[in-house]
Amino acid sequence: MLKPYLGAIGIAVGVPLCFFGLKMIKPAVCFAGFITVTAASCLIFYAIYFTDVNKTDAFWYFLGGGALGGILVGLLLAKFVKFGAAILAGWGGFTLGLILNEMFLYRFEFTWLFWTANVVCILVAAVLTFYIFDHAIIMSSASVGSYAIIRGVSCYAGHYYNEFTIIELLKSGAIDSIDPYYWAYVGAFVVLIIAGAIV
Numbered sequence: 355m356l357k358p359y360l361g362a363i364g365i366a367v368g369v370p371l372c373f374f375g376l377k378m379i380k381p382a383v384c385f386a387g388f389i390t391v392t393a394a395s396c397l398i399f400y401a402i403y404f405t406d407v408n409k410t411d412a413f414w415y416f417l418g419g420g421a422l423g424g425i426l427v428g429l430l431l432a433k434f435v436k437f438g439a440a441i442l443a444g445w446g447g448f449t450l451g452l453i454l455n456e457m458f459l460y461r462f463e464f465t466w467l468f469w470t471a472n473v474v475c476i477l478v479a480a481v482l483t484f485y486i487f488d489h490a491i492i493m494s495s496a497s498v499g500s501y502a503i504i505r506g507v508s509c510y511a512g513h514y515y516n517e518f519t520i521i522e523l524l525k526s527g528a529i530d531s532i533d534p535y536y537w538a539y540v541g542a543f544v545v546l547i548i549a550g551a552i553v
Contacts, residue, residue, distance in 0.1 A: 357509040364506025368499045372550035375495020376488060382495050383438030386445055387428035388421070395420025439491055440480045446494020447479025448472055449501040453547075456540045496550030504543050514539050 367385065375382050399416035431438030451472035459467055483490040508514035513535035 361506045361509030364502040364509065366506075368502030368504075368506060370499070371495050372499025372503060372546055373496075373553045375499060375550070376491050379435060379439065379491060380432045382491070383435055383442050384428035384432045386442035386498075387431040387438060388424035389445065390441055391424035391427045392417070392420040395423065436484070436487075439487065440483045442498070443479040443483040443490045443494040444476045446490075446497040447475035447477070449497040450479070451475035452501065453497075453540070453543055456536075456543070492551050493547075496547045499550055500543055500546035503546060504539050508539060511535075 370378060371382055371385070395416045396413075399413055431441065451474070454471050454475070455468050459471055479490065479494055483494075505514070513533050515533070515536055
Protein backbone atom coordinates (compact mmCIF):
# COMPACT_ATOMS: atom_id res chain seq x y z
CA MET A 355 0.00 0.00 0.00
CA LEU A 356 2.83 2.41 0.85
CA LYS A 357 5.09 1.28 -2.00
CA PRO A 358 4.05 3.93 -4.58
CA TYR A 359 4.64 6.71 -2.04
CA LEU A 360 7.94 5.27 -0.84
CA GLY A 361 9.03 4.85 -4.46
CA ALA A 362 8.26 8.48 -5.29
CA ILE A 363 10.05 9.70 -2.15
CA GLY A 364 13.09 7.52 -2.90
CA ILE A 365 13.43 8.88 -6.43
CA ALA A 366 12.70 12.50 -5.42
CA VAL A 367 15.31 12.42 -2.63
CA GLY A 368 17.79 10.22 -4.52
CA VAL A 369 18.25 12.31 -7.67
CA PRO A 370 19.50 15.52 -5.97
CA LEU A 371 21.57 13.52 -3.46
CA CYS A 372 23.21 11.45 -6.19
CA PHE A 373 24.09 14.29 -8.52
CA PHE A 374 24.31 17.40 -6.32
CA GLY A 375 25.29 16.07 -2.88
CA LEU A 376 28.36 18.30 -2.45
CA LYS A 377 26.60 21.46 -3.63
CA MET A 378 23.66 20.67 -1.35
CA ILE A 379 25.79 19.66 1.61
CA LYS A 380 23.55 21.14 4.32
CA PRO A 381 20.30 19.55 3.07
CA ALA A 382 22.21 16.28 2.52
CA VAL A 383 23.55 16.34 6.09
CA CYS A 384 20.10 17.25 7.40
CA PHE A 385 18.65 14.25 5.55
CA ALA A 386 21.38 12.00 7.02
CA GLY A 387 20.42 13.09 10.53
CA PHE A 388 16.74 12.57 9.80
CA ILE A 389 17.19 9.06 8.41
CA THR A 390 19.56 8.06 11.25
CA VAL A 391 17.17 8.99 14.06
CA THR A 392 14.14 7.58 12.24
CA ALA A 393 15.94 4.28 11.60
CA ALA A 394 17.11 4.13 15.24
CA SER A 395 13.53 4.67 16.42
CA CYS A 396 12.28 1.82 14.20
CA LEU A 397 15.05 -0.47 15.48
CA ILE A 398 14.03 0.29 19.07
CA PHE A 399 10.42 -0.59 18.18
CA TYR A 400 11.44 -3.93 16.66
CA ALA A 401 13.68 -4.71 19.63
CA ILE A 402 10.77 -4.15 22.04
CA TYR A 403 7.83 -5.56 20.09
CA PHE A 404 9.50 -8.11 17.80
CA THR A 405 7.51 -11.04 19.18
CA ASP A 406 4.23 -9.17 19.74
CA VAL A 407 2.29 -8.90 16.48
CA ASN A 408 -0.56 -7.07 18.23
CA LYS A 409 1.54 -3.95 18.80
CA THR A 410 1.59 -2.79 15.18
CA ASP A 411 -0.28 0.41 16.13
CA ALA A 412 2.64 1.36 18.36
CA PHE A 413 4.91 1.31 15.30
CA TRP A 414 3.35 4.52 13.98
CA TYR A 415 4.13 6.30 17.25
CA PHE A 416 7.74 5.19 17.06
CA LEU A 417 7.95 6.17 13.39
CA GLY A 418 6.35 9.57 14.00
CA GLY A 419 8.51 10.24 17.04
CA GLY A 420 11.61 9.15 15.16
CA ALA A 421 10.73 11.38 12.21
CA LEU A 422 10.17 14.39 14.49
CA GLY A 423 13.42 13.73 16.33
CA GLY A 424 15.13 13.20 12.99
CA ILE A 425 14.07 16.63 11.75
CA LEU A 426 15.45 18.27 14.90
CA VAL A 427 18.73 16.34 14.75
CA GLY A 428 19.02 16.97 11.01
CA LEU A 429 18.67 20.73 11.52
CA LEU A 430 21.25 20.58 14.32
CA LEU A 431 23.72 18.63 12.16
CA ALA A 432 23.31 21.21 9.37
CA LYS A 433 24.89 23.66 11.84
CA PHE A 434 27.80 21.30 12.52
CA VAL A 435 28.55 20.26 8.96
CA LYS A 436 31.75 18.29 9.65
CA PHE A 437 30.09 15.98 12.14
CA GLY A 438 26.96 15.71 10.03
CA ALA A 439 29.08 14.91 6.99
CA ALA A 440 30.64 11.99 8.87
CA ILE A 441 27.15 10.59 9.49
CA LEU A 442 26.23 11.10 5.83
CA ALA A 443 29.47 9.35 4.85
CA GLY A 444 28.56 6.52 7.22
CA TRP A 445 25.31 6.04 5.32
CA GLY A 446 27.29 6.13 2.09
CA GLY A 447 29.56 3.43 3.50
CA PHE A 448 26.51 1.40 4.44
CA THR A 449 25.15 1.54 0.89
CA LEU A 450 28.58 0.56 -0.48
CA GLY A 451 28.50 -2.39 1.91
CA LEU A 452 25.11 -3.31 0.49
CA ILE A 453 26.58 -3.24 -3.03
CA LEU A 454 29.36 -5.62 -1.95
CA ASN A 455 26.77 -7.97 -0.49
CA GLU A 456 24.53 -7.70 -3.54
CA MET A 457 27.42 -8.39 -5.90
CA PHE A 458 29.10 -11.38 -4.28
CA LEU A 459 29.16 -11.62 -0.46
CA TYR A 460 25.62 -13.02 -0.34
CA ARG A 461 26.97 -16.19 -1.98
CA PHE A 462 28.70 -17.16 1.28
CA GLU A 463 25.29 -17.14 3.04
CA PHE A 464 26.75 -15.78 6.30
CA THR A 465 24.65 -13.15 8.07
CA TRP A 466 27.63 -12.10 10.19
CA LEU A 467 29.61 -11.37 7.01
CA PHE A 468 26.82 -9.08 5.80
CA TRP A 469 26.93 -7.01 8.99
CA THR A 470 30.72 -7.06 9.28
CA ALA A 471 31.14 -5.74 5.74
CA ASN A 472 28.58 -3.00 6.34
CA VAL A 473 30.01 -1.88 9.69
CA VAL A 474 33.56 -1.76 8.27
CA CYS A 475 32.36 0.30 5.30
CA ILE A 476 30.46 2.67 7.62
CA LEU A 477 33.48 3.26 9.87
CA VAL A 478 35.97 3.69 7.00
CA ALA A 479 33.71 6.15 5.17
CA ALA A 480 32.97 8.18 8.33
CA VAL A 481 36.66 8.45 9.28
CA LEU A 482 37.72 9.38 5.74
CA THR A 483 35.41 12.40 5.90
CA PHE A 484 37.80 14.11 8.33
CA TYR A 485 40.73 13.66 5.92
CA ILE A 486 39.26 13.97 2.41
CA PHE A 487 36.08 15.92 3.05
CA ASP A 488 34.97 16.80 -0.50
CA HIS A 489 35.68 13.39 -2.00
CA ALA A 490 34.04 11.56 0.91
CA ILE A 491 30.90 13.69 0.58
CA ILE A 492 30.78 13.21 -3.19
CA MET A 493 31.08 9.43 -2.96
CA SER A 494 28.77 9.00 0.02
CA SER A 495 26.01 11.25 -1.32
CA ALA A 496 26.27 9.59 -4.74
CA SER A 497 26.00 6.17 -3.04
CA VAL A 498 23.05 7.09 -0.84
CA GLY A 499 21.31 8.88 -3.71
CA SER A 500 21.78 6.02 -6.16
CA TYR A 501 20.48 3.54 -3.59
CA ALA A 502 17.40 5.70 -3.00
CA ILE A 503 16.77 5.92 -6.75
CA ILE A 504 17.15 2.16 -7.27
CA ARG A 505 14.93 1.29 -4.33
CA GLY A 506 12.40 3.88 -5.50
CA VAL A 507 12.27 2.38 -8.98
CA SER A 508 12.00 -1.14 -7.53
CA CYS A 509 8.81 -0.12 -5.70
CA TYR A 510 7.19 0.16 -9.14
CA ALA A 511 9.14 -2.38 -11.22
CA GLY A 512 9.62 -5.15 -8.63
CA HIS A 513 12.26 -7.92 -9.03
CA TYR A 514 14.42 -6.53 -6.18
CA TYR A 515 15.44 -8.71 -3.24
CA ASN A 516 15.52 -7.29 0.26
CA GLU A 517 19.21 -7.14 1.23
CA PHE A 518 18.40 -8.15 4.79
CA THR A 519 16.50 -11.30 3.85
CA ILE A 520 18.24 -12.59 0.71
CA ILE A 521 20.61 -14.81 2.72
CA GLU A 522 17.71 -16.41 4.61
CA LEU A 523 15.78 -16.88 1.34
CA LEU A 524 18.75 -18.70 -0.18
CA LYS A 525 19.29 -20.86 2.92
CA SER A 526 15.63 -21.84 3.12
CA GLY A 527 15.46 -22.67 -0.58
CA ALA A 528 12.75 -20.05 -1.16
CA ILE A 529 14.76 -18.92 -4.19
CA ASP A 530 16.92 -21.24 -6.30
CA SER A 531 18.61 -18.64 -8.49
CA ILE A 532 18.92 -14.87 -8.58
CA ASP A 533 16.45 -13.04 -10.82
CA PRO A 534 18.32 -11.54 -13.86
CA TYR A 535 16.47 -8.26 -13.32
CA TYR A 536 18.09 -8.06 -9.90
CA TRP A 537 21.50 -7.93 -11.58
CA ALA A 538 20.23 -5.05 -13.71
CA TYR A 539 19.50 -3.16 -10.47
CA VAL A 540 22.99 -3.90 -9.13
CA GLY A 541 24.56 -2.71 -12.40
CA ALA A 542 22.42 0.44 -12.40
CA PHE A 543 23.45 1.04 -8.77
CA VAL A 544 27.15 1.09 -9.74
CA VAL A 545 26.56 3.17 -12.89
CA LEU A 546 24.58 5.79 -10.95
CA ILE A 547 27.30 6.09 -8.30
CA ILE A 548 29.93 6.70 -10.98
CA ALA A 549 27.71 9.15 -12.86
CA GLY A 550 26.76 10.99 -9.66
CA ALA A 551 30.40 11.25 -8.54
CA ILE A 552 31.46 12.61 -11.96
CA VAL A 553 28.68 15.21 -11.99
